[in-house]
Amino acid sequence: xxxxxxxxxxxxxxxxxxxxxxxxxxxxxxxxxxxxxxxxxxxxxxxxxxxxxxxxxxxxxxxxxxxxxxxxxxxxxxxxxxxxxxxxxxxxxxxxxxxxxxxxxxxxxxxxxxxxxxxxxxxxxxxxxxxxxxxxxxxxxxxxxxxxxxxxxxxxxxxxxxxxxxxxxxxxxxxxxxxxxxxxxxxxxxxxxxxxxxxxxxxxxxxxxxxxxxxxxxxxxxxxx
Amino acid sequence: xxxxxxxxxxxxxxxxxxxxxxxxxxxxxxxxxxxxxxxxxxxxxxxxxxxxxxxxxxxxxxxxxxxxxxxxxxxxxxxxxxxxxxxxxxxxxxxxxxxxxxxxxxxxxxxxxxxxxxxxxxxxxxxxxxxxxxxxxxxxxxxxxxxxxxxxxxxxxxxxxxxxxxxxxxxxxxxxxxxxxxxxxxxxxxxxxxxxxxxxxxxxxxxxxxxxxxxxxxxxxxxxx
DNA sequence: CGGCCAATAATCCATTTGGATAAGAAGGTA
DNA sequence: TACCTTCTTATCCAAATGGATTATTGGCCG
Numbered sequence: 234x235x236x237x238x239x240x241x242x243x244x245x246x247x248x249x250x251x252x253x254x255x256x257x258x259x260x261x262x263x264x265x266x267x268x269x270x271x272x273x274x275x276x277x278x279x280x281x282x283x284x285x286x287x288x289x290x291x292x293x294x295x296x297x298x299x300x301x302x303x304x305x306x307x308x309x310x311x312x313x314x315x316x317x318x319x320x321x322x323x324x325x326x327x328x329x330x331x332x333x334x335x336x337x338x339x340x341x342x343x344x345x346x347x348x349x350x351x352x353x354x355x356x357x358x359x360x361x362x363x364x365x366x367x368x369x370x371x372x373x374x375x376x377x378x379x380x381x382x383x384x385x386x387x388x389x390x391x392x393x394x395x396x397x398x399x400x401x402x403x404x405x406x407x408x409x410x411x412x413x414x415x416x417x418x419x420x421x422x423x424x425x426x427x428x429x430x431x432x433x434x435x436x437x438x439x440x441x442x443x444x445x446x447x448x449x450x451x452x453x454x455x456x457x458x
Numbered sequence: 459x460x461x462x463x464x465x466x467x468x469x470x471x472x473x474x475x476x477x478x479x480x481x482x483x484x485x486x487x488x489x490x491x492x493x494x495x496x497x498x499x500x501x502x503x504x505x506x507x508x509x510x511x512x513x514x515x516x517x518x519x520x521x522x523x524x525x526x527x528x529x530x531x532x533x534x535x536x537x538x539x540x541x542x543x544x545x546x547x548x549x550x551x552x553x554x555x556x557x558x559x560x561x562x563x564x565x566x567x568x569x570x571x572x573x574x575x576x577x578x579x580x581x582x583x584x585x586x587x588x589x590x591x592x593x594x595x596x597x598x599x600x601x602x603x604x605x606x607x608x609x610x611x612x613x614x615x616x617x618x619x620x621x622x623x624x625x626x627x628x629x630x631x632x633x634x635x636x637x638x639x640x641x642x643x644x645x646x647x648x649x650x651x652x653x654x655x656x657x658x659x660x661x662x663x664x665x666x667x668x669x670x671x672x673x674x675x676x677x678x679x680x681x682x683x
Numbered sequence: 684c685g686g687c688c689a690a691t692a693a694t695c696c697a698t699t700t701g702g703a704t705a706a707g708a709a710g711g712t713a
Numbered sequence: 714t715a716c717c718t719t720c721t722t723a724t725c726c727a728a729a730t731g732g733a734t735t736a737t738t739g740g741c742c743g
Binding site for chain 2: 688689690691692693694699
């Protein structure tokens, strides 16, 4: 039986190289190609069930929506899909965040370009998430150096708002997760309930969800709060 | 130049198998053999400086003093020595503890018995701690499941149902926090959406809330999930 | 046996929410 | 200035939710 794979990368050359590698193995079918996280989620929504990928190869660095956010939303919306990140070596923070967000495996771009198909085949056989040795070593060190301190340490560097939420939207999200309804949010922030609602709906579209409960689930699971 | 290796294992057969594998590569010298953690530390004390191993292959399960304690003490006493653990697959807690204690690498016993020497050679070249894919995958999951929770999880071992929720209600609560709506809950559990709704409303009254979002907020805050 | 509770299911109705769409005001930027 | 984004507000409509109530079934307990 064919195994559906999705490729998400902003560089066209990468996409075609990976695709070529995969298609050389007859068990793989590339059923979705996207050029960033948002594009991927959008395309997933309209994908026929038999095309839903079992594995998503996702670049970490992408415009519009990066791999971290995409894996966070994606692993919530499609729990059965396995996300394997493709990355360069030195982005420690993103590596860590993507793991927390639900990445299933982690491959170094250069290291695995050659044998990416073989790696996926192995993964398909034994169900173990593929991890490049270098990354594994890094993860081990992260755990050794007590994980938690590392999470904190990196926060002050950059505070890119997750999912490109605006400040106002984050403010609203905070109230949302407290279980408030539009009216209440409105009066807390001294704005019309209609406005509150508008903000909430905007948040939905950024998170690619469509209800309060889904937004809460995602926010809690991925630690947006 | 020769690379000194130490082997620590309580089974004589393992010791000799590993030793044989290593000696086939002429760059390796086995300068210390011990049968448990205590034995290893004792022998390290009286070892001439030129025999001090660069790498210690250490079994996890051993009598007298196990691999965890040995690596904890050893990595403190001999910071330059690299400890590579040899283990069976399922001892999650020990795997984790050994990492925290300072293990440099982690190999599955069976998986690596064949190519242990090659693995060490690679490690010697690129300085990256060797980790079997299965272990790497497990570590990744540990990080995903928030590391810290595993450390503490073992202390409180109570399973009193919170808020007097019935089993069915807890089942429903679990689906609720995933962001499902009545219809979806109903079809998941093979019951009518009306019944699902009824259960949810019953949950509300037990939790003293009156909306899904409030229920979620409470469930997450109090860790009912 | 009678009573109690959990689980199941349904109905009615008011409120809330989600989705689409439009549009004005304030701010920054090319 | 023209343009873009964010924040603001609004309206219409369909769908989902919350609240109240009633009813049947099957276990369990005294």
